Amino acid sequence: MRTAFTVFRKEVLDNFRDRRTLVSALLMGPLFGPLLFAFVINLSVDRTLSDEEQTLSVPVLGAEHAPNLVRYLASKNIDVADAPGSRADALEAVKLGTHDVVIVIAATFGEQLDSGMPAKIEVISDQANTTADREARRVLSALQSYNQELASIRLLARGVSPYVLQPLNVDDVDVSTPSGRSGLLLGMISYFFLFALLMGGMYLAIDATAGERERGSLEPLLALPVTRDQLILGKIAATCVFMALSLILSLASFFVAIKFMPLEKLGLTPNFGPDVLVKAFWLLTPFILIGASVMTLVASFTKSYKEAQTWLSVVLVLPTLPILIVSLLTLRPRFEFMFIPSLSQHLLLIDMIKNEPLDMTYVTTSVSSSLVIGVLLTWLCAKLYRREGLLG
Amino acid sequence: MIKVDNLHRSFGDVRAVRGVSFAAPDGKITGLLGPNGAGKSTTLRILYTVLKPDEGHASIDGHDVVEASLAARRVTGALPHGAGLYPHLTARENIAYYATLCGIPRKDVADKVDSIIELLEIDEFAHRRTKGFSQGQRTKVALARALVHDPQNVILDEPSNGLDVMATRSLRRLILKLKESGRCVLFSSHVMQEVAALCDDIVIIANGQVAIDDSADGIRRKTGCDDLEDAFVEAIKTTEPD
Numbered sequence: 001m002r003t004a005f006t007v008f009r010k011e012v013l014d015n016f017r018d019r020r021t022l023v024s025a026l027l028m029g030p031l032f033g034p035l036l037f038a039f040v041i042n043l044s045v046d047r048t049l050s051d052e053e054q055t056l057s058v059p060v061l062g063a064e065h066a067p068n069l070v071r072y073l074a075s076k077n078i079d080v081a082d083a084p085g086s087r088a089d090a091l092e093a094v095k096l097g098t099h100d101v102v103i104v105i106a107a108t109f110g111e112q113l114d115s116g117m118p119a120k121i122e123v124i125s126d127q128a129n130t131t132a133d134r135e136a137r138r139v140l141s142a143l144q145s146y147n148q149e150l151a152s153i154r155l156l157a158r159g160v161s162p163y164v165l166q167p168l169n170v171d172d173v174d175v176s177t178p179s180g181r182s183g184l185l186l187g188m189i190s191y192f193f194l195f196a197l198l199m200g201g202m203y204l205a206i207d208a209t210a211g212e213r214e215r216g217s218l219e220p221l222l223a224l225p226v227t228r229d230q231l232i233l234g235k236i237a238a239t240c241v242f243m244a245l246s247l248i249l250s251l252a253s254f255f256v257a258i259k260f261m262p263l264e265k266l267g268l269t270p271n272f273g274p275d276v277l278v279k280a281f282w283l284l285t286p287f288i289l290i291g292a293s294v295m296t297l298v299a300s301f302t303k304s305y306k307e308a309q310t311w312l313s314v315v316l317v318l319p320t321l322p323i324l325i326v327s328l329l330t331l332r333p334r335f336e337f338m339f340i341p342s343l344s345q346h347l348l349l350i351d352m353i354k355n356e357p358l359d360m361t362y363v364t365t366s367v368s369s370s371l372v373i374g375v376l377l378t379w380l381c382a383k384l385y386r387r388e389g390l391l392g
Numbered sequence: 393m394i395k396v397d398n399l400h401r402s403f404g405d406v407r408a409v410r411g412v413s414f415a416a417p418d419g420k421i422t423g424l425l426g427p428n429g430a431g432k433s434t435t436l437r438i439l440y441t442v443l444k445p446d447e448g449h450a451s452i453d454g455h456d457v458v459e460a461s462l463a464a465r466r467v468t469g470a471l472p473h474g475a476g477l478y479p480h481l482t483a484r485e486n487i488a489y490y491a492t493l494c495g496i497p498r499k500d501v502a503d504k505v506d507s508i509i510e511l512l513e514i515d516e517f518a519h520r521r522t523k524g525f526s527q528g529q530r531t532k533v534a535l536a537r538a539l540v541h542d543p544q545n546v547i548l549d550e551p552s553n554g555l556d557v558m559a560t561r562s563l564r565r566l567i568l569k570l571k572e573s574g575r576c577v578l579f580s581s582h583v584m585q586e587v588a589a590l591c592d593d594i595v596i597i598a599n600g601q602v603a604i605d606d607s608a609d610g611i612r613r614k615t616g617c618d619d620l621e622d623a624f625v626e627a628i629k630t631t632e633p634d
Contacts, residue, residue, distance in 0.1 A: 006492045010481070017480035017521075216476030220538065223440040224493050225466035391442055 003226045007234025011208055012241060021203040025242045029199035030250035033192025034257035040188075041261045056135055059083035061090055062105035066113075066121075069105070069146060076142040087122075094124045100132035101125040101139055116154075189353065190346040193250055193284055194319045198291045200246020201239040202312050205295035208235040210308035219391060232296070232385040236378055239292035247284055251277050271355035283348055286367050287319075289374030290341050294318075297381045300390065322346075338365035341373055393418050393453055393576055394439060394545055400447035401434050408434040410600035411448070416578040416593070418544070421571050423591035424580040427628065431600040432580040433473055436549045439578070440470035452545050466494075469543035473550050475534040479523035483514060483533045486522060487540055494541035508536045512566060528559035535566070546570055548579035552586055564590060588620050598628040 015021040054077075061083035063070050070080050083102060084090045090102040104122040106112075112119040121143065125136035152162035212218040221231065258272055298315055302308040319342035326343060333347040344366035351358060384390070394416040401409040409431040416422035424432045437443040439450055441461040450457045455464040477486050484505055491501045509518045514532050517525070522533060531551060539546065548567075552560050567590060570577050581587050587594055588608050596603045596611070604611055604627040608620060617623035 002495075003493055006489070010478075010489050013485075014478055014480045215479075216472070216474045217478060219437075219442055219472040220470060220475045220490075220534065221493075222442050223465060223468070223470040223472065223538075224490060225462055225495070225541075226493050227462065388443060 001230075003230035004234040004237065007231055008237045008241075011204060011235055011238035015204045015207065015238070015242065018203070018207070021207065021242070024203055025200035025246045026249060029196035029246045030253045032199075033189070033196055033250055034253050037189065037192065037254075038257060038261055041263065045262050045265050055079055056138060057081045058101050058103055058135070058139060059090070059093075059099050060103045060105065061087065062107060062109070065105045065107055065109040069121075072146050072149075073139075073142055076145075078139060078142055090124055094126055094132075097126070097129070100129065101135045103139065113150075189254065190349040191320055191323060192254070193247060193280070193349070194287065194291075194342055194345070195316060196250035197243045197247040197284065197288060198295065198316050198319070201243035201288075201292050201295055202316070204239045204242050205235075205292065206299045206305060206308040206312060208239070209296060209300040210302050210305050213391065214305050222391070228385045229382045232382045233378075236289075236292050236296050236381065239296060240288050243288045243291055244285070247288070248281065251281060270353045272353060276352055279352060280349055283352075283363070283366070284345055286370035286374060287341055287345055290370060290377060293374060293377035293381050297377060297384065300381070300384060318342075333362070335362065335365070338362050339369045341370045344370065394422075394450070394547075394578055395452075396435065396439070396448075396450045398448035399435060399438060399445045399450060401431075401438060401443065401445050408600055409438070409445075412597065412600070412602055413448075414595045414602060414605050416545075416576050418576045419571060419574045420592040421567060421577045421579070421590050422593045422595065423587035424578065424595050424597060425582070425584065425587045425624065426580075426597035427582060430597045432582075432597055433549055434600075435597070436470075436547055436578070436580055437472070440468060440472070440547050441465055442472075466541075467543055468545045468547060469538040469541065471531075471535055471538045471546075471548045471551055473553070475531075475538075477522040477525070477530055477533055477537075480521060482521050483518045483525075483529075483536075484509065486533055487518075487537050490537040491540040496541060504540055508540050511539075511569070512536045513562065527554040528556060531555060531559070531563070535563075539570075543575075545576045546578070548577070550580055550582070552581065552583065560586070584621050584624050596624060596627045599631045599633050601631045603627040603631045 015025075056077060057079045058073075059082060060070065060073075060080045063080050063083070073080065083104075084093050084099075087104050090099070090104055093099045094102055102124045104124060106120040106122075109119045109121065123136055123139055123143070125132045125139075127133045127136065148165075151165060155162050155164060212221070222228065255272060255274070255277055258270065263270065295312055295315055298311050299308040302311055322340050322343035323346045326337070326347075331337075333351065337347055338344040344362075348358060348363060348366055396415070397413050399409050399412045400407075412431065412435055414422070424435065426432050434443065438445050439452065439457060441457050441464060444458055452464040453467045455461075455467065457464045477483075478489070481489065487505045487508060488501050491504050492498065496504050509515055512532050512535060514529070514536060517529055522530065525533070531554075535548075535551065552563055555563060564586075567577055567579070571592075592607065593605070594608060594611060595605045604614060606614060611623050611627065612618060612620065615623040615626040617626050
């Protein structure tokens with residue numbers, strides 16, 4: 001163990017003097033998350049707030065056939081803009097993205113309305129485009145309420161109560177807490193922490209393996225009267241320390257940065273106090289051993305510093321995969337998920353930020369399974385380090 | 393004392409070493425001489441245990457380099473070809489790192505490092521980080537590092553490569569000092585004059601085989617060439633290409 005400790009001490013000292021390692025571990029990793037998050041938050045604050053207040057300008061083809069409707073739309077903050085010459089042009093314009101939404105009012109509109117027939121009106125939009133989708137929904141809901149208003153007037157004119165058409169009084173009651181809603185957006189936080197953690201140890205992992213070989217310092221090291229297991233253990237331990245350091249810094253920088261984000265404007269109140277900070281650290285710690293051993297493993301397979309860098313940037317995005325899949329399928333936390341590193345940490349962290357009670361069996365499963373995987377990977381690393389081919 | 397017995401080692405189709413045998417006794421300097429690609433480095437790498445032989449045996453002070461590699465390494469100081477230092481550490485820290493790894497008690501490390509720094513006359517730059525060191529400075533630090541645990545056997549792979557006249561001379565002085573203290577020194581080179589000036593025994597290797605193993609005079613006699621360079625060329629002809 002003395003050998004491993006000597007290697008560990010040397011690697012930590014060596015890398016503390018290496019500007020590249022320091023910048024990536026103590027600056028880039030911890031700052032990348034909060035900065036990107038602040039940017040995204042501000043962007044979505046802008047968009048959410050602007051939606052209802054801003055006047056929407058929609059091209060209407062055949063506006064002259066429905067002057068009352070146009071006035072009604074204006075009262076709903078929807079202005080009529082110049083439309084393309086024909087329905088075909090309108091379809092083309094939406095397809096090309098020149099217009100997000102176009103309303104087409106048929107020439108027969110007034111006539112049909114007068115004769116009590118359903119009057120034809122079209123809303124053309126590309127729903128694959130999120131902005132267009134939102135605008136189309138605004139237009140549709142305005143048309144829907146105009147529809148209802150006309151119906152009520154017609155019924156009243158015939159002496160029938162408009163309630164005939166409203167047998168149900170549906171009220172949408174949302175019980176999600178503000179913290180709960182924040183979970184969606186804050187879901188990306190957990191990846192920032194994992195990213196910062198991996199980034200912190202990346203250069204050390206490269207330096208201790210591919211870098212050492214490229215520099216020519218590996219061969220004399222292996223000719224010393226020490227076992228290779230001890231060497232690799234010391235190196236992985238040093239990588240772990242840098243990862244832990246980077247994780248602590250990124251948690252702290254997030255703690256500070258979140259105070260300056262206009263989250264309450266979005267109705268978000270994430271639970272991110274000092275106690276959560278500490279718990280998050282312990283929750284993520286088991287992932288450090290996995291990160292350190294995977295990075296050392298991958299880097300020791302590569303032929304050069306450059307190649308190691310390329311491969312390790314792939315490792316950097318690897319933890320997103322399970323998170324992404326589960327988010328896309330909108331799966332709820334399940335017991336089986338606690339065996340998957342990065343996913344289990346993500347799910348537990350999100351629950352914590354949402355201020356939901358943590359299931360202790362889930363926590364212990366996540367922690368212990370990640371630790372077991374980490375130990376296995378470290379063992380694999382040591383096995384590979386004994387190979388002769390290590391010297392390249 | 394280093395003993396090499398019928399070593400074989402291939403890399404894919406390339407048969408780098410094909411039955412090399414020789415012995416390097418204590419208190420003597422043994423030179424491994426041969427053209428580029430003759431198998432010198434491969435032989436030495438097997439001796440300092442980073443490669444395993446396909447066939448044959450080698451031992452250092454009686455410790456088999458495969459079966460008892462840790463024990464063999466304990467009595468050996470190796471300077472691989474083109475050995476690199478840690479650029480962010482000072483020369484002294486580089487040496488101290490190896491001293492600690494070799495198991496020298498922590499309280500003795502500083503003294504040990506001091507004495508090796510004195511022996512190699514590198515006091516002048518010992519406190520500087522090794523980034524930007526000249527080739528000569530780097531070789532000396534790497535050598536100090538390899539010798540810090542007082543190994544009985546010293547293996548040097550082309551130590552004089554890239555050194556200027558002054559540095560080569562001081563390296564030569566050091567090798568002689570090691571011999572005087574009774575150590576077994578084995579070093580490789582492709583420079584005939586260097587080997588002739590230093591070595592008690594010369595093992596000429598070509599095509600992965602030993603062409604001749606004798607003293608400088610013995611080689612002159614056997615090949616019938618007065619000039620050592622001619623003798624070298626003559627000796628190489630006796631081996632068969634693979």
